[in-house]
Amino acid sequence: MDFIQSTSLNDPSSFILLSGVEVGKHFYWEFQGTTLHGQVFIVSWFVIALIILFSVLGTSNAKRIPESWQNFMESVVEFTQEIAVNQLGESEYRPWLPFIGTLFLFIFGCNWAGALIPWKLIELPSGELSAPTNDINTTVALALLTSVTYFFAGFKKKGLGYFKRYLQPTPVLLPINILEDFTKPLSLSFRLFGNILADELTVTVLTMLVPLIIPLPIMVLGVFASSIQALIFSTLAAAYIAEAVEGH
Amino acid sequence: MDSIISAASVLAAGLAVGLGAIGPGIGQGNAAGQAVEGIARQPEAENKIRGTLLLSLAFMEALTIYGLVVALSLLFANPFTS
Numbered sequence: 500m501d502f503i504q505s506t507s508l509n510d511p512s513s514f515i516l517l518s519g520v521e522v523g524k525h526f527y528w529e530f531q532g533t534t535l536h537g538q539v540f541i542v543s544w545f546v547i548a549l550i551i552l553f554s555v556l557g558t559s560n561a562k563r564i565p566e567s568w569q570n571f572m573e574s575v576v577e578f579t580q581e582i583a584v585n586q587l588g589e590s591e592y593r594p595w596l597p598f599i600g601t602l603f604l605f606i607f608g609c610n611w612a613g614a615l616i617p618w619k620l621i622e623l624p625s626g627e628l629s630a631p632t633n634d635i636n637t638t639v640a641l642a643l644l645t646s647v648t649y650f651f652a653g654f655k656k657k658g659l660g661y662f663k664r665y666l667q668p669t670p671v672l673l674p675i676n677i678l679e680d681f682t683k684p685l686s687l688s689f690r691l692f693g694n695i696l697a698d699e700l701t702v703t704v705l706t707m708l709v710p711l712i713i714p715l716p717i718m719v720l721g722v723f724a725s726s727i728q729a730l731i732f733s734t735l736a737a738a739y740i741a742e743a744v745e746g747h
Numbered sequence: 748m749d750s751i752i753s754a755a756s757v758l759a760a761g762l763a764v765g766l767g768a769i770g771p772g773i774g775q776g777n778a779a780g781q782a783v784e785g786i787a788r789q790p791e792a793e794n795k796i797r798g799t800l801l802l803s804l805a806f807m808e809a810l811t812i813y814g815l816v817v818a819l820s821l822l823f824a825n826p827f828t829s
Contacts (some may be wrong), residue, residue, distance in 0.1 A: 622773075686809065686813075689812065689813055689816050690805075690809040690812055692816065692817075693809075693812035693813065693816045694808070694809075694812055694814050696819065697812060697815050698818075706788060727801060727805055728805065730802075731805045731806075734802065
């Protein structure tokens with residue numbers, strides 16, 4: 500069902516549809532028999548390159564009294580550190596800080612890259628460039644990574660005693676506890692995917708109705724909401740890890 | 748495509764978001780009201796209350812978003828229309 504038809508910028512009659520969203524259409528890459536969603540990879544690589552560039556700028560020529568880039572990156576690192584410390588506590592947070600910080604920075608970068616950069620100006624054969632997080636495969640991958648990480652954290656801390664958690668507070672709750680392991684990645688991935696896609700769709704529909712000025716507040720709301728989503732994803736990942744490592 | 752299926756899908760998509768928005772709407776209203784009350788009582792705790800409020804609002808929002816995901820999959824990736 501082609502709900503919102505995409506149009507090209509070169510077509511003068513359709514200059515209004517600057518932000519057409521194509522749901523379910525992708526820029527397919529064939530790689531050794533598997534089909535990949537190319538547009539997700541392009542923007543992800545862009546975000547990764549940006550984060551690496553920022554880190555290199557921040558850490559090359561490090562000084563005791565930080566200046567410009569180093570100053571900025573230090574505050575970014577402190578922010579992610581705070582997310583981890585708030586959930587895991589001072590004594591436990593350090594081994595998981597890289598994971599949580601990476602999650603936050605990557606999701607934040609993806610969301611803002613989709614919201615702030617006019618990707619529509621770059622024409623693809625099919626599909627369109629946008630936030631990698633509006634493809635459910637990206638968010639499911641991130642959520643499954645989180646699942647693997649909290650299992651690993653639990654095993655590392657408690658060994659097989661980790662499974663005792665499923666029988667607490669009473670063995671009657673065993674099915675619910677097992678179900679929880681499936682609902683966690685499900686809710687994590689759907690929340691991020693739905694929020695980002697919903698924002699893009701809202702902006703698109705509003706732009707189709709009124710092309711100027713009116714969509715702006717929604718765009719600003721989208722930029723705000725997508726940063727909150729990155730914060731929530733990493734906070735929840737930290738909370739799940741904390742739940743796995745906490746002693747009873 | 749079967750017209751009954753498309754009609755049912757569109758209707759269901761509307762209902763999924765519409766009904767799904769009721770509960771979180773009430774919940775977010777409650778939460779925001781309590782937060783305002785908390786800030787009025789203790790203005791110095793505003794920053795902490797704001798952070799917690801935003802986080803919990805996003806949790807409630809997620810419930811509507813689940814409905815939205817169902818609606819989107821009915822509209823764009825309907826499994827019954829192939």
